[in-house]
Amino acid sequence: MTYHQSNIEPKLPDAIEHEQYLLGSIFLDNSSYFRVGEFLKPQHFSNEYHADVYAKAAKMISEGRTANPVTLKPYINAELKISDDLNLYQYLVRLAGEAVGNMSVYDWGRGILEVWSRRQIYMLAQSLIDQTVSMPIDTSPAKLIAGAADRLTEISREGDERAGSMKYGVLLPKAIERVAKASLEQNTLIPWFLPEITQVAGEIRRGNLIGFMSDSGGGKTSFSLQQCRHAATAGFKSAFFSIEITDEEAALQAAAQASRISLGRLDSYSLNTKEQGSIEAELLKSMNLPFDIVAFSDCTLSDIRIKMEAMKRSAGLDLVIIDHAKMINLPGKSNELFAERVNALYRGLKALAKSLDVAIVILIQRNEEWKGRWKAKGNIRPMMGDAYGGGGVKQNLDVWFSLYRPEPLYKELIPQETHQERRDELVRKYDASRGKAAVINHKRRRGEPNQDAQILFDAEYTVFRSPHEETAQASFDAMF
Numbered sequence: 001m002t003y004h005q006s007n008i009e010p011k012l013p014d015a016i017e018h019e020q021y022l023l024g025s026i027f028l029d030n031s032s033y034f035r036v037g038e039f040l041k042p043q044h045f046s047n048e049y050h051a052d053v054y055a056k057a058a059k060m061i062s063e064g065r066t067a068n069p070v071t072l073k074p075y076i077n078a079e080l081k082i083s084d085d086l087n088l089y090q091y092l093v094r095l096a097g098e099a100v101g102n103m104s105v106y107d108w109g110r111g112i113l114e115v116w117s118r119r120q121i122y123m124l125a126q127s128l129i130d131q132t133v134s135m136p137i138d139t140s141p142a143k144l145i146a147g148a149a150d151r152l153t154e155i156s157r158e159g160d161e162r163a164g165s166m167k168y169g170v171l172l173p174k175a176i177e178r179v180a181k182a183s184l185e186q187n188t189l190i191p192w193f194l195p196e197i198t199q200v201a202g203e204i205r206r207g208n209l210i211g212f213m214s215d216s217g218g219g220k221t222s223f224s225l226q227q228c229r230h231a232a233t234a235g236f237k238s239a240f241f242s243i244e245i246t247d248e249e250a251a252l253q254a255a256a257q258a259s260r261i262s263l264g265r266l267d268s269y270s271l272n273t274k275e276q277g278s279i280e281a282e283l284l285k286s287m288n289l290p291f292d293i294v295a296f297s298d299c300t301l302s303d304i305r306i307k308m309e310a311m312k313r314s315a316g317l318d319l320v321i322i323d324h325a326k327m328i329n330l331p332g333k334s335n336e337l338f339a340e341r342v343n344a345l346y347r348g349l350k351a352l353a354k355s356l357d358v359a360i361v362i363l364i365q366r367n368e369e370w371k372g373r374w375k376a377k378g379n380i381r382p383m384m385g386d387a388y389g390g391g392g393v394k395q396n397l398d399v400w401f402s403l404y405r406p407e408p409l410y411k412e413l414i415p416q417e418t419h420q421e422r423r424d425e426l427v428r429k430y431d432a433s434r435g436k437a438a439v440i441n442h443k444r445r446r447g448e449p450n451q452d453a454q455i456l457f458d459a460e461y462t463v464f465r466s467p468h469e470e471t472a473q474a475s476f477d478a479m480f
Helices: 016-028 030-035 048-062 069-075 088-097 105-133 141-159 168-183 195-201 220-233 247-259 263-268 273-286 301-314 338-356 369-375 391-396 406-416 420-433
Strands: 081-083 209-214 238-242 291-295 319-323 359-365 399-404 436-444 452-458 463-465
Touching: 016 030, 016 048, 016 088, 016 105, 030 048, 030 105, 048 069, 048 088, 069 088, 081 088, 105 141, 141 301, 141 338, 195 399, 195 436, 195 452, 209 220, 209 338, 209 391, 209 436, 220 238, 220 247, 220 291, 220 319, 220 359, 220 463, 238 247, 238 301, 247 263, 247 273, 247 291, 263 273, 301 338, 338 359, 338 391, 369 406, 406 420
Parallel strands: 209 359, 209 399, 238 291, 238 319, 319 359
Antiparallel strands: 399 436, 436 452, 452 463
16 A cells, blocks of 8 residues: 655644634723733734724724724624624624623733744745745855744744733842842853953843944954953853954964963964963863854854854853944845944844843944044044944943043044144143053943043053053043
């Protein structure tokens, strides 16, 4: 006997009963709508007639009008046959008559949304199979995976987060329990590598998106590598996502910092006996550090999401630093507003940090508006409007601070200045700022914004240090 596999499509899940009970309850008590209206939309319904009735009832209720089968009748196809002996109007009257109250309205709404999510996942899987079997010439497996990941994220947000609101009285005990437990755990908060950074930005919290802004050549990469290695040394699983430099270049720079060897000498491997010993010690130490360096030649938000999810599942992940925002391909279409596309990038990173419970530090390139301010005799210190994407990125960041190294800025301005008096002023400021930097806070959810602190920069080893390491320090005010 030969077995022939049937090619019958499975029936998609539906939520017909949930929808019927929900509509009946809304007809019975229009205020029931407001318990689901925030998250439940017509497109989530399995039945098109139910979706249409729900949309029209929602509009009437939102306008302060009563919605029931009688008031809805002029706006629906009342005579449409639902069955042999029942038209749409009669059907709605029956739903209202069989309503069992509104105690479970919220649960029915959640049930409808859950079934919608299942249908979307099934349809995505079918589409993925079809595209895999007959792949267009302009598509690749990587593009299919990225597109599927984007769509799954959309389904997850639509199906879970929009319905995930909870009453204050339910949330508060859980929140108190969580922070009380966290206070007893020493490894809950991720430390910065210098106390001055902690003073300005607070400690790093998982689930937060932290913006870190600096000028081109201001030391963003050096700062980030120091932080990743420091967090890894403290036992936190850390990753440096490098879009600008290669993974080997990042590894060499981190090793040079840790060993206090000039990067140029390490790169050419012209080391003396002591330096060779330092590098060998760092090689041994690096084998046990939970510190990954991931290089991207071309990068999208989907690429970052896929990599972070894989790392979180396989070995765990606490901190990711991304170098840098300007190198990430922006989501959206090219004809959309630039600021909107940049904000969509930060929103996506924020959602990723929250969903994976991982701290993300995104490096932000500072634009060159400071040059215009200097010409107008203004201040060249970092301002929120200097950010890639503008000051509007602030709303998606939990913490936002700048690394300010005026030394290279003054060095660039000196040959451009034609007025001798201002040129002399620049030379004085340049001399006073050499080897110095400032960490300046723009936003901090926990703590006071607009604080700053001095740190030191050792250009030979590309490392930042605390002024407290020095027995004496020059005046910091002269550099501003």
